[in-house]
Amino acid sequence: xxxxxxxxxxxxxxxxxxxxxxxxxxxxxxxxxxxxxxxxxxxxxxxxxxxxxxxxxxxxxxxxxxxxxxxxxxxxxxxxxxxxxxxxxxxxxxxxxxxxxxxxxxxxxxxxxxxxxxxxxxxxxxxxxxxxxxxxxxxxxxxxxxxxxxxxxxxxxxxxxxxxxxxxxxxxxxxxxxxxxxxxxxxxxxxxxxxxxxxxxxxxxxxxxxxxxxxxxxxxxxxxxxxxxxxxxxxxxxxxxxxxxx
Amino acid sequence: xxxxxxxxxxxxxxxxxxxxxxxxxxxxxxxxxxxxxxxxxxxxxxxxxxxxxxxxxxxxxxxxxxxxxxxxxxxxxxxxxxxxxxxxxxxxxxxxxxxxxxxxxxxxxxxxxxxxxxxxxxxxxxxxxxxxxxxxxxxxxxxxxxxxxxxxxxxxxxxxxxxxxxxxxxxxxxxxxxxxxxxxxxxxxxxxxxxxxxxxxxx
Ligand SMILES: [Fe+2]
Numbered sequence: 001x002x003x004x005x006x007x008x009x010x011x012x013x014x015x016x017x018x019x020x021x022x023x024x025x026x027x028x029x030x031x032x033x034x035x036x037x038x039x040x041x042x043x044x045x046x047x048x049x050x051x052x053x054x055x056x057x058x059x060x061x062x063x064x065x066x067x068x069x070x071x072x073x074x075x076x077x078x079x080x081x082x083x084x085x086x087x088x089x090x091x092x093x094x095x096x097x098x099x100x101x102x103x104x105x106x107x108x109x110x111x112x113x114x115x116x117x118x119x120x121x122x123x124x125x126x127x128x129x130x131x132x133x134x135x136x137x138x139x140x141x142x143x144x145x146x147x148x149x150x151x152x153x154x155x156x157x158x159x160x161x162x163x164x165x166x167x168x169x170x171x172x173x174x175x176x177x178x179x180x181x182x183x184x185x186x187x188x189x190x191x192x193x194x195x196x197x198x199x200x201x202x203x204x205x206x207x208x209x210x211x212x213x214x215x216x217x218x219x220x221x222x223x224x225x226x227x228x229x230x231x232x233x234x235x236x237x238x239x240x241x242x243x244x245x246x
Numbered sequence: 247x248x249x250x251x252x253x254x255x256x257x258x259x260x261x262x263x264x265x266x267x268x269x270x271x272x273x274x275x276x277x278x279x280x281x282x283x284x285x286x287x288x289x290x291x292x293x294x295x296x297x298x299x300x301x302x303x304x305x306x307x308x309x310x311x312x313x314x315x316x317x318x319x320x321x322x323x324x325x326x327x328x329x330x331x332x333x334x335x336x337x338x339x340x341x342x343x344x345x346x347x348x349x350x351x352x353x354x355x356x357x358x359x360x361x362x363x364x365x366x367x368x369x370x371x372x373x374x375x376x377x378x379x380x381x382x383x384x385x386x387x388x389x390x391x392x393x394x395x396x397x398x399x400x401x402x403x404x405x406x407x408x409x410x411x412x413x414x415x416x417x418x419x420x421x422x423x424x425x426x427x428x429x430x431x432x433x434x435x436x437x438x439x440x441x442x443x444x445x446x447x448x449x
Binding site: 008011012013014015016018019020021022024027029030031032033034035036037039040041042043044045046047048049050051052053054058060062063069070089090091092093100102103104112113114115116117128129130131132166168169172173174175177178179180181195196198199203204205207208229230231232233 | 253255258265266280307314333344345370375378382384410438444
């Protein structure tokens with residue numbers, strides 16, 4: 001990892017074969033929710049390279065602690081206590097500081113605190129399932145939470161999601177916006193999941209699998225998982241085309 | 247020997263049906279964690295420029311409105327400046343965030359942004375871009391967030407000269423990016439798929 005990027009130029013083009021295709025028939029909902037016509041490609045303009053800044057002042061004291069941030073005083077969320085941490089980097093392995101990282105997840109039984117989730121596993125009265133942090137000057141972030149449970153979903157007759165945490169990333173420009181999911185090393189559901197399998201390259205799937213990190217485990221308290229995230233890199237503006245005389 | 251060593255971008259995954267829990271928890275009644283959902287207010291009493299409302303719905307390939315979509319917009323202020331540290335042309339209105347986030351209503355499927363009409367901004371080669379709002383759409387079934395833009399119907403001349411609209415080969419598709427106007431209210435419907443499919447961008 002090297003110093004944070006100071007580039008403000010256009011983002012590196014997205015590798016659309018590395019990302020899941022919009023239409024992935026194994027994930028049935030994508031069939032009618034995928035554009036069929038070619039995307040319009042054009043180089044980034046200032047509307048794509050710029051983006052808002054989220055001040056550290058928006059972050060509350062417990063926003064990074066899903067074990068406590070919805071719990072009644074003196075109580076805490078149920079489940080396997082874990083720390084999820086890592087660096088947000090760009091494609092040149094430079095830290096992305098001040099990135100907004102938002103997470104959401106099911107509880108230890110695989111149930112979401114959402115009016116549209118009707119899974120029979122019970123809600124945990126002490127677990128809300130959301131958290132957020134802003135990366136520090138080294139692109140580092142850390143959450144404390146519980147390991148979410150797998151849950152069944154209507155796709156095939158017996159499809160189950162692997163344990164996963166949803167991640168939303170906001171870097172330094174609007175075209176860098178990314179939503180993804182984090183999986184857990186060793187989970188046998190990963191290769192079976194139709195949503196995981198929207199990604200074709202096994203090396204790309206591997207990027208979404210957090211690794212058990214015994215070095216950051218807190219003894220007698222919580223295990224740690226390491227999950228680094230890579231956002232699009234960007235060119236320097238030094239040699240960008242300009243009209244002569246500008 | 248020089249080696250080209252780049253990391254790959256983390257691959258996208260769908261936001262799923264429960265994106266609200268993480269991005270707009272108050273909207274689904276998960277209150278008490280964040281004071282307010284991020285991006286819910288773009289303007290305040292001091293914001294300069296012409297106030298507008300942008301509403302619309304997101305339709306799937308059968309023409310059914312999607313009830314679990316979430317949208318984010320990013321735009322210049324009334325003078326054409328972005329409230330962003332990488333804006334070098336001047337100082338944007340500090341009372342306008344330029345960034346909004348709204349889930350669609352779970353019953354009516356409608357989204358609504360209260361914002362200001364953006365000014366024109368330059369294209370990299372120095373030409374002018376017509377006033378526009380950048381959109382980013384996620385939902386269950388969308389594997390990677392969709393980018394598009396909304397343009398303004400009353401800006402006929404600027405739209406005709408816009409370098410991005412000018413790149414659309416099939417001219418009959420240009421209107422998919424142009425909102426409908428009724429006073430200060432604009433309607434921008436997004437069609438993910440079908441005959442009237444919105445032009446989406448690879449940017
Ligand atoms: Fe999920």
